[in-house]
Amino acid sequence: MARSRNARPSGRDDEGDSALSPTKWTPRRKWTTACTALAATFLVTLNGTSITAASSQIDAAFRISDAPFPNSYWLVTSWSAGGALGIIVLLPLMEDLGVRTGFLVFYAIFLLTIVPQAVAQNFATLVVTRFFSGGCAALLANTISSMIPDMWATDEERNLPISLYILMYLLGSTIGPPIFAGALEYLDSWRWIFYIQLVIYGSLLPLLYFLLEETRIKVLIRHRNRHQASAGPGNPRTLGKRASSILQRVWRSATRPLFLVCTEPVLFAITLWSAFSFGTVFFLTQSVAQVYHNVYGWSEGSTNYTLIAVSIGEIVGWLATLYGGRLFRRNEKRESGPVPEARLYIAIPASVIGIVGGMFIYAWAARASISWVAPTIGLGLVGFGIQVVVFTGTEYITDLYSASSYVGSAISAVAAGESIVAGFLPLxxxxxxxxxxxxxxxxxxxxxALLLSLAPVLFVWRGKWFRERSPFMLAGGAT
Structure with a gap:
């Protein structure tokens, strides 16, 4: 699963003062557009992990063996790999097409990819089609991340919608197996997972068409000026320049994240920290079946319900991130300016107590002599830690590169790392x-997790030292 948070620090373009700017929209108009995109973020990510609820049925249908290697999980790995590639290749197109047009186009493609998944007659068809659905889903789920700075100009205003975006992404990835495990108890085929999704995604399409508005100021201005011959869509010179611009953005989008993550130690460490945390969600979709089945004798379908505890933890973690935003702003006033490392204050205890402590409880409390409630509490703590870590990691990297032209590439590097770990760690x-x-x-x-938790401690201690030695952080850079 890929997840790119290409959040710009604000919608400050040369045209930013234009009356067309979405920052001037009414709160109701902003939240209508944002909530539509947030709903899509939650729903399309269900497609990623929901298939794990039917792994035994798929194994039987296509004669796949999960011993000693979980071959059925290639369906999720393929989805994640497609997302990692899709977000790098397709994201630049959103800048040219605009949020609304690009979203509707790729949503239609995504919807079409669900059909062959529902009627697949062999395992290879599922693997291949899920690669393409993952690529589209990653782009769709993360569209809101680039819309938020178009509509809200300040950090304080963006805190709530960004935290909701990450919550929706994590909840969609976590809650899919228990939702569809319940459905499979009353339905006789794994194909119903995709039939139900076709109904859900088909019903969402008209809402997206009528409620999702364009937020790119440059695209809005282009639409306003479309009647002018020089800016008309049929001008060959304009089309040629636009095609060249798209290719250049695709190239930069594909190469810059790799370059940054290999040369920037802070970005490398935060990517590992956030990627492992995010990948833990996908790891748990596999491990709960083994733990609760082997220790407590639960059925495969019942084991999926334990992931609800992770979801509850994520919701509590979301509340903690709102408090973390308040701490950041208090520190900003106290220091007479923003200190990026203040983002990490809440993440350190969340990482150590939540992910590390929760993982140890989950590991050692899962005994036949101990109630199943104990390891499930550990799962809840892990979910809490994941939400806080992924959110604060995103905000921290955004702050570090906010004054340069590298913020999108830095965030894409984190997203790519998360997708890779989410796709391959559970194997x-x-x-x-x-x-x-x-x-x-x-x-x-x-x-x-404990080792990776040292990264935010190091950056709180020596973050300024790292920032002063980076040629890309907090300074304008050449594209």
């Missing part, structure tokens, strides 16, 4: 839990 679950036992498998993951 190790089967062997990890078989060879090491659930206790030690969970302990190993907890120790990795």
């Amino acid at each position: 190790s679950t089967e062997r990890l839990y078989t060879d090491l036992h659930p206790y030690w498998a969970g302990t190993l993951l907890g120790m990795i």
Whole structure:
């Protein structure tokens, strides 16, 4: 699963004072557009992990074996890989097409990719079609991230919509298996997962058409001036320049994140930290089946319900991020200016207590002599930590690169890392839990999380030192 938060610090263009600017919209108009996109973020991400609720049915239908390797999980890995590539290649097109047109076009493509998933006659068809649906879903789910700075000009205004965006993304990725596990208890085929999704996504299409508005100021101005011959869509010179511009943006979008993550130690460390946290959501979709089935004897469908605890934790984590935003603004007033490392104050305890502590509880409390409630509390703590870490990591990187032209590429680097880990980390679950036992498998993951939790501590301590030595942070850079 790919998730690019290409949030710009504000919608400040040369045309920013234009009466067309979405920053001048009424709050009702802004939130109508934002909530439409947020609903799409939640719903399209359901397509990513919901298929794991039917892994045994798919194994039986296509004669796939999950021992000793979880081959059925290639359906999610393919989806995530498509998302990682799609967000890099397709995102520049949104700048040219505009948010509304680009969203509707790729949503239609996404909807069409669900059809072959529903009627697939072999496993390869599922793997291939999910690659393309993942690419579209990643772009659609993250569209709101670039709309928010178009509509809200200040950090304080953006805090709530950005936190909601990340919550919707994580909730959609987490809650899919329990939602569709419940449906499969009353339906006789895994194909109903996609039939239901076709109904949901088809019903959403008219709402998107009527409620999703364009937020790109340059696109709005272009639409206003379309009657002029020089800006007309049929002008060959204009089309040629636009095509060249698209290719240039695609090239930069594809190469810059890799360059930055390999040369910027802060970006590299935050990417690892956030990617591991995000990937844990997908890891849990695999491990809960083994833990609760082997220890407590639950059925495959019932094990998926434990992910509701992760979702509850994410909601509590969302509330914590709102408080974290208040801490950041208080620190800004106290220091007479923003200090990016203040973003990490709440993330340190959330990472250590939430992800690390929750992972240890999940690992060691899962015993037949201990109630299933205990490890489930650990899952809730993990969900809490994931929400806070992913949000604060996003905000911190955005602040670091906000004054340069590299903010989009830096955030895309984090997103690509999250997608890679989310797609491939769960492939190790089967062997990890078989060879090491659930206790030690969970302990190993907890120790990795503890090690990565040192990154925000280091940056709170020496963040200014790193910033002063980066040629890309907090300074305008050449494109």
